[in-house]
Amino acid sequence: MSRIAATFSALKADQRKALIPFITAGDPAPANTVPLMHALVEGGADILELGVPFSDPMADGPTIQRASERALKHGVGLRDVLGMVAEFRKTNTQTPVVLMGYANPIEAMGWDAFCGAAAAAGVDGVLTVDYPPEESGEFAAKCAAAGLDNIYLLAPTTPAARVDAVARHARGFIYYVSLKGVTGAATIDMSEVAARLPAIHAATGLPVGVGFGIRDAETARQVAEVADAVVIGSRIVQEIEQSTPETMLANVKTFVAGVRAALDK
Amino acid sequence: MQMSDLPDAKGHFGPYGGVFVAETLMAALDELKQEYEAARHDPDFLAEFHHELRHYVGRPSPIYHAKRWSEILGGAQIYLKREDLNHTGAHKINNTIGQALLARRMGKKRVIAETGAGQHGVASATVAARYGMECVVYMGAEDIKRQSPNVFRMKLLGATVVGVESGSKTLKDALNEAMRDWVTNVESTFYILGTAAGPHPYPMLVRDFQCVIGDECKVQMAEMLGRQPDAVIACVGGGSNAIGIFHPYIPVEGVRLIGVEAGGHGIASGQHAAPLSAGTPGVLHGFRSYLMQDANGQIIETHSVSAGLDYPGVGPEHSWLKDIGRAEYVAINDDEALAAFHNLCRFEGIIPALESSHALAHAAKIAPTMDKDQILLVNLSGRGDKDINTVARLSGIEL
Numbered sequence: 001m002s003r004i005a006a007t008f009s010a011l012k013a014d015q016r017k018a019l020i021p022f023i024t025a026g027d028p029a030p031a032n033t034v035p036l037m038h039a040l041v042e043g044g045a046d047i048l049e050l051g052v053p054f055s056d057p058m059a060d061g062p063t064i065q066r067a068s069e070r071a072l073k074h075g076v077g078l079r080d081v082l083g084m085v086a087e088f089r090k091t092n093t094q095t096p097v098v099l100m101g102y103a104n105p106i107e108a109m110g111w112d113a114f115c116g117a118a119a120a121a122g123v124d125g126v127l128t129v130d131y132p133p134e135e136s137g138e139f140a141a142k143c144a145a146a147g148l149d150n151i152y153l154l155a156p157t158t159p160a161a162r163v164d165a166v167a168r169h170a171r172g173f174i175y176y177v178s179l180k181g182v183t184g185a186a187t188i189d190m191s192e193v194a195a196r197l198p199a200i201h202a203a204t205g206l207p208v209g210v211g212f213g214i215r216d217a218e219t220a221r222q223v224a225e226v227a228d229a230v231v232i233g234s235r236i237v238q239e240i241e242q243s244t245p246e247t248m249l250a251n252v253k254t255f256v257a258g259v260r261a262a263l264d265k
Numbered sequence: 266m267q268m269s270d271l272p273d274a275k276g277h278f279g280p281y282g283g284v285f286v287a288e289t290l291m292a293a294l295d296e297l298k299q300e301y302e303a304a305r306h307d308p309d310f311l312a313e314f315h316h317e318l319r320h321y322v323g324r325p326s327p328i329y330h331a332k333r334w335s336e337i338l339g340g341a342q343i344y345l346k347r348e349d350l351n352h353t354g355a356h357k358i359n360n361t362i363g364q365a366l367l368a369r370r371m372g373k374k375r376v377i378a379e380t381g382a383g384q385h386g387v388a389s390a391t392v393a394a395r396y397g398m399e400c401v402v403y404m405g406a407e408d409i410k411r412q413s414p415n416v417f418r419m420k421l422l423g424a425t426v427v428g429v430e431s432g433s434k435t436l437k438d439a440l441n442e443a444m445r446d447w448v449t450n451v452e453s454t455f456y457i458l459g460t461a462a463g464p465h466p467y468p469m470l471v472r473d474f475q476c477v478i479g480d481e482c483k484v485q486m487a488e489m490l491g492r493q494p495d496a497v498i499a500c501v502g503g504g505s506n507a508i509g510i511f512h513p514y515i516p517v518e519g520v521r522l523i524g525v526e527a528g529g530h531g532i533a534s535g536q537h538a539a540p541l542s543a544g545t546p547g548v549l550h551g552f553r554s555y556l557m558q559d560a561n562g563q564i565i566e567t568h569s570v571s572a573g574l575d576y577p578g579v580g581p582e583h584s585w586l587k588d589i590g591r592a593e594y595v596a597i598n599d600d601e602a603l604a605a606f607h608n609l610c611r612f613e614g615i616i617p618a619l620e621s622s623h624a625l626a627h628a629a630k631i632a633p634t635m636d637k638d639q640i641l642l643v644n645l646s647g648r649g650d651k652d653i654n655t656v657a658r659l660s661g662i663e664l
Contacts, residue, residue, distance in 0.1 A: 058444045059287040075561075104556070107546075135285055
C-alpha cells in the first residue's frame with residue numbers, strides 16, 4: 001500500500017481527518033525547507049504538500065507567487081526540491097510528500113528522469129496544476145509505473161460528467177478546489193463545498209481533500225465535516241513570510257497544531 | 266491529413282498546442298470551443314464579422330509597392346500589406362472583433378485582455394466600447410512606462426488598465442494576471458486573448474480571424490501582378506499577424522514563409538525574444554511550444570526593443586511549421602529593426618511599428634540577394650506612432 005493510502009486508511013480507522021499543509025520548497029531559503037517540513041509534522045500534519053517554485057505560477061495568488069520568487073532568487077529547481085525530499089526522508093519515512101507545481105519544470109527534466117528521481121527521493125504524489133487528464137495520459141502512466149500517485153484537481157466549474165472522467169484517472173486522493181480563483185483568494189463558500197462533495201464522493205472511492213481559501217482552524221473544522229482532508233497553503237506561507245528565521249519553525253508548528261486541535265475536536 | 270486541418274480535435278499541432286490549464290478553466294474552454302464551432306459555421310456570424318471588418322476596420326487593407334526603397338536596396342521588389350492602415354493602427358483589431366462577437370453570442374458582458382505594446386489592449390478597449398462591454402486590460406508595469414500613449418488611448422476608450430508588478434513586468438506577466446482574473450470571474454467574463462497562442466481553441470480561432478490578411482493578399486497579388494510572392498515575411502512575437510498571413514499560403518507551392526523573431530541584443534547575448542531560433546519546447550500559458558527557458562524549466566526574461574515581441578513563447582502552429590520545415594524562422598536584432606524603421610520613414614513616408622520593423626529589416630537583408638523581378642510580401646502589421654517615444658529616447662531626444 002502506498003504511503004498516501006496507508007495514511008488515509010489509518011486516519012479513517014481513527015475517525016480523523018487529514019491535515020495537509022503546503023509550503024513552497026526553498027522559501028524563504030533552501031536551508032529552511034527540511035526543518036519546516038519536520039515542524040509541520042510535529043504540529044500535526046498528516047501529508048505534506050511541497051510547492052515546486054515556478055517563474056509563472058498562473059494559478060497562484062500573490063502570497064504563493066512571492067514564495068516562488070523568494071525560492072527562485074536562490075535558484076531552487078526541481079532537482080533541488082527532490083534533494084530536500086530525500087533529506088527529509090532520512091528521518092521521516094512515514095509522512096507522505098506530494099509535490100505541487102506546474103508542468104514546465106517536469107517537462108524540462110523529462111518524464112522518465114523525473115519519475116525515477118522523484119520515486120527514489122521518496123516522493124509519494126504529484127499534483128501538476130496545468131496537466132489536466134486530457135494532456136497527461138502518458139505522464140500519468142509513467143508516474144504509476146514509478147509508484148507515484150497522480151493527483152488531479154476538481155473545481156466548482158467542473159461539470160458532473162467530467163467529475164466522473166477525472167475521478168477515473170485520479171490516484172491517491174482528489175483535490176477539490178473550493179473556489180473560483182487563485183490560491184489564497186477570497187474565503188471559501190462552505191455551502192457550495194458541502195453541496196458538491198457528495199457527488200464527488202459518489203464518483204470515487206478515493207479520499208477527497210479540499211483546499212484554496214481555508215485560512216483558520218474553525219473553517220478547517222467545518223471543511224473536515226464534509227471532506228477527508230483539509231489543505232492549507234497561503235495561510236502557512238504567510239506565517240513563514242511574517243516570521244524571522246528564529247521564530248519561523250515555532251510559529252508554523254503552533255499554527256498547524258491549532259488547526260490539528262480543531263480537526264480532532 | 267492536410268496541414269490546414271490542424272489543430273486536431275484536442276487542439277494539437279503535432280506535439281504542440283493543447284489545453285494545459287488548471288481544472289477551473291477546463292469547462293470554460295470547452296464552452297468556448299463549442300460556441301466557436303457553431304459560430305464559424307453560422308452564415309450570420311460570418312457575415313457580421315466581415316461587415317465589421319469592411320465598415321469599421323476599413324478592410325480590405327491595401328498592398329503597397331515600396332518602389333523607392335526596393336530600388337535603393339537594388340534587388341527584389343518589396344510589397345507591404347498595410348495592416349497599419351486598419352482602424353486602431355494594427356492587425357490586432359481583426360481578432361478582437363471576432364472575439365467580441367463571440368463574447369456577445371455567449372452573453373458575456375465583461376471582457377479582459379493582456380497587452381504588451383498596447384496594440385491589443387487598444388483593440389480590445391475599442392471593441393468593448395463598440396459593443397458596450399466592460400473592459401479590463403492587464404499590462405506589465407514596464408510596458409506601461411514604454412507605451413504611455415496607448416495606455417491613455419485605452420483609458421479614453423473606457424477601459425480599466427491594470428499594471429502588473431509581478432515577474433518581469435512585461436507581456437508574459439500580464440498574461441498570467443489575465444488568466445488569474447479569468448479563473449476568478451470565469452462565468453461572467455470573456456478573455457480576449459491577443460495572439461495565436463494560449464490553450465485550445467485560442468490558437469485556432471485567433472488564426473482564423475487573422476487569416477483575412479492572407480486571404481486578401483492572395484486575391485490582391487493575383488489582381489495586381491498576376492502572381493503570388495516568392496516569399497511572405499512577417500514578425501513573430503506570439504505570432505498572430507504572421508499566422509494570419511502565412512496560413513492561407515501554406516498550401517501554395519513556391520511561396521517561402523519567413524517568420525522574423527526579435528533578436529534583441531543578438532542571439533549570442535542571450536538577451537532576445539526568439540524562442541524558435543534559440544529556445545526549446547515546453548509548456549507555458551496553457552499550451553506546448555518552443556519557449557525561452559533555463560535548464561530548470563523556469564521561463565527566462567526576454568529582451569526586445571519592441572514591447573509587442575517581448576514574449577518568451579510563440580504560438581504552437583509556428584512551432585509545428587518550423588519542425589515540418591514549411592516556414593523558416595530568423596532573428597533580427599534591435600539595431601537592424603531600428604535601421605529599417607528609419608528607412609521606411611525616410612524612403613516611403615510610412616512610420617512602421619517597431620514590431621513590423623523586424624520583418625522589414627529581414628526583407629531589406631535578403632532583397633539585395635534576389636533578382637529584381639522577385640517579390641517579397643511583408644506584413645506591415647502596425648503603425649509606429651506608439652513607438653515615437655521609444656525611438657526618440659534611443660536617439661537621445663527628449664520629446
